[in-house]
Amino acid sequence: MILQGKHYRSGLPIQISCSEGIIDSISETQTSLEKDLIIGPGFTDIQINGYGGIDYNEIQSDPIKLAEISRLLYQEGVTTHFPTLITNDPAQISRLILQIVYLRKSDELSRMSIEGLHIEGPFISPIDGPRGAHPKEFVSAPDWSLVQKWQLESKGLIKMITLSPEWENANSFIEKCVEHGILVSIGHTNATHQQILDAVSAGARLSTHLGNGMHPIIARHPNYLWSQLAQDELGASIIADGFHLPAEVIEVFQKVKKDKLILVSDSVSLAGMAAGDYDLHIGGEVSLTPEGKLHLKSNPSILAGSASNIRRGVSFMIKNKLSSLSEAWEMASVRPQKLLNPGHILFEEGAIADLILCQMDENGELKVVKTIKHGQEVFSA
Ligand SMILES: [Zn+2]
Structure with a gap:
């Protein structure tokens, strides 16, 4: 397979050849490109609860239904994603893990796309505000034996845990996670x-959706936002959908976290759906606007989760001049991969051919034209 386009970083016309799922060569080319195509690594989303009306946090009548998520994400340039299971009854988390294990066993594209699981909770703050929409009844202190059980059930697929270090035993738990190759956020x-x-000394390396999952009002100082911003060892993920964080907050996070700032969608199942009113079995009556804002039907100022995706986040960063195209692209690809797959190479000779070809439309929106997963064309506009 030969692909041509402008390099997402240098802007120079390049040609990529791949065989057997691997990039054989990347070279500059003199051939004039017929279209203004930009080529770069596929996007990686390390926090996704669901998409296209399907939820990893629900037991499906047929688990194969979940296979649709990977396909829908290819349309948005997401070649790798980490299904995110939130706070729940531990036995239910086990069932949800087994469902994903079954999915990966039965569907090749899901197996390739799902590189790991992100467990967000139940070891978070029980306090209203920071806890967000996570059910209080299942919030608990970190429990390593529980994680070992889940890790066994998942066949080693758990790669990331989001927790709050406010629990007394948090540090020994974080050390155990790090020892076993699990990223703690x-x-x-x-x-x-x-x-x-x-927590940072124990090995925590990221802040999950920094600026969200907080009290609406906090003390000017000290507070957990300054504390996380001040730690150079902590990267941060953000939901850049235009609703979860004002642009100026992202601007500050950029300046502080530099090349450790990454994009996540944190999408719920209604992401990728048509605008309209929906009745969710968790969350009640919600509205999705044509702009992609998901809010309680009764109160448009209360968000009911994210209905975004990584491609939209990249476009938001570029349109609002928060970063260059190449930097926004890295925030959605190279950087999350570096965190969760240290040593894994991307967009180089010998790397797995996870590639996307994009075009920028007249509104500054990045549109995906073609998606290649392990050298196989999985989407073409
Ligand atoms: Zn969250």
Whole structure:
């Protein structure tokens, strides 16, 4: 397979050849390109609850229904994603894990696209505000034996855990996770400055959707936002959908976190659906606007989760001049991969051919034209 386009970083025309799912060569080309196509690595979303009306957090009558998520995400350039299971009854989390294990066993594209699981909770803050929409009844102190059980059930697929270090046993738990190759991210937290420092010393390396999952009003200082911003060892993920964070907040996070800032969608099942009113069995009556804002039907100022995707996040960053095209692209591909797959190479000779070809429309929106997963064309506009 030969692909041509402008390199997403340099802007120079390049030609990529791949065989057997691997990039054989990337070389500059003199051939004038027929269209203004930009080529780069596929996007990686490390936080996704559901998409296209399907939810990883629900037991499906037929687990194969979940296979649709990978296909829908290819349309948005997402070649790798980490299904995210939120706070729930531990036995239910086990059932949801087994459902994904079954899905990966039965569907090749899901197996390739799902590189790991992100467990968000139940070891988060029980406090209203930081806890967000996670059900309080299942919030608990970190429990390593529980994670070992889940890890066994998932066949080693758990790659990331979001927790709050405010629990007394958090540090020994974080050390265990790190020892076993699980990325620990701080989120939904009400931790003190010292607890955050200790978590970083224990090996926590990321803040989950920084600026969300917080109290609506916090003390000017000290507070857990400053504490996480001040730690250079902590990267941060953000939901850049235009609704979860004002642009100026992202601007500050960019300046502080630099090349450790990454994009996530944190999408719920209604992402990728048509605008309209929906009745969710968790969340009740919600409205999805044509702009992609998902809010309680009764109160448009209360968000009911994210209905975005990574491609939209990249476009938001570019349109609002928060970053260049190449930087936004890296926030959605190279950077999350580096965090969760250290040592894994991307967009180089010898790398797995997970590639996307995009075009920028007149409104500055990045549109996906073609998606290649492991050297196989999985989407063409
Ligand atoms: Zn969350």
